[in-house]
Amino acid sequence: MAEILVLVDHVDGNPRKPTLELLTLARRLGEPSAVFLGAGGDTTIETLGRYGAQKVYVVDAPSVDEYLVTPAVDALTQIAASAEPAAILLPSSLDGKETAARVALRLGSGLITDAVDVTARDGGPVTEQSVFAATYQVTAHVTQGVPVITVKPNATAPEPAPATPAVEKVDVTFGPVSAAAKVVDRTPRTRSDRPELTEADIVVSGGRGVNGDFSVVERVADALGAAVGASRAAVDAGWYPHSHQVGQTGTQVSPQLYLAAGISGAIQHRAGMQTSKTIVAVNKDEDAPIFELADYGVVGDLFQVLPQLVDEIDRRRV
Structure with missing residues (x-):
């Protein structure tokens, strides 16, 4: 063989x-x-x-x-x-x-x-x-x-x-x-309990709609054992580290489940997550392009929808 x-x-x-x-x-x-x-x-x-x-x-x-x-x-x-x-x-x-x-x-x-x-x-x-x-x-x-x-x-x-x-x-x-080029020093990367973005089976990403507050996105990610991602608009605004950017100019991911919260769905972002097996979108704009790609969509305020999702996840674990 x-x-x-x-x-x-x-x-x-x-x-x-x-x-x-x-x-x-x-x-x-x-x-x-x-x-x-x-x-x-x-x-x-x-x-x-x-x-x-x-x-x-x-x-x-x-x-x-x-x-x-x-x-x-x-x-x-x-x-x-x-x-x-x-x-x-x-x-x-x-x-x-x-x-x-x-x-x-x-x-x-x-x-x-x-x-x-x-x-x-x-x-x-x-x-x-x-x-x-x-x-x-x-x-x-x-x-x-x-x-x-x-x-x-x-x-x-x-x-x-x-x-x-x-x-x-x-x-x-x-x-x-x-x-020709040697490593002269190393700084250990800060370890996180969350999985690596590229390897995660579940990714929860936040965009412009989080308005600088990623805490609710992190709560959902921790409830699901997921990695946290961000749109280019979010990282450019300084709301989340660039290492978490999902998109054509960031990290390309292909998890089993991708949850996009407050992300409009620009082509730059879609190029980085479009091969995800199941895509769920939460956005208060019912005309957001992300809904064209999503398998499941919720039209609503992510600050109301995501806490309810966390509560439901916790309830089903009991």
């Missing part, structure tokens, strides 16, 4: 949800092999094996954590040269897409980014993508070299397929480009 390389995105050795999704998708295409950079342990290997990794390539050179994105490029390029995989899958994060582009260039391969689905057909992997601000769904496949594909988070649900992976430690030669 053809080998499929999956780049592991992890935090302190713990694989993140998009990696588990990629391993699930990789099983459709062939035999998944995980490429892990950094110091991992038995727990890391066990987690990757639980989601179908048949093999784990471990690159644990001291310089891995000193450099920026290029160590992953060197590792994937050199492993692909010997493993001859049928495809390489990476998460559609900023680092993931930069890594994928460089790997494809070095391998002389075709590149597909921001896939929302991957299936196996004769001739290799076929992807589905949302294009032109998520107005159209298209299919694509690579016609040259090893397909290098980045996949959006929440493209599929992680499905366990227990395996006992073989572990191969790999010595990677890092080129001069990798050593």
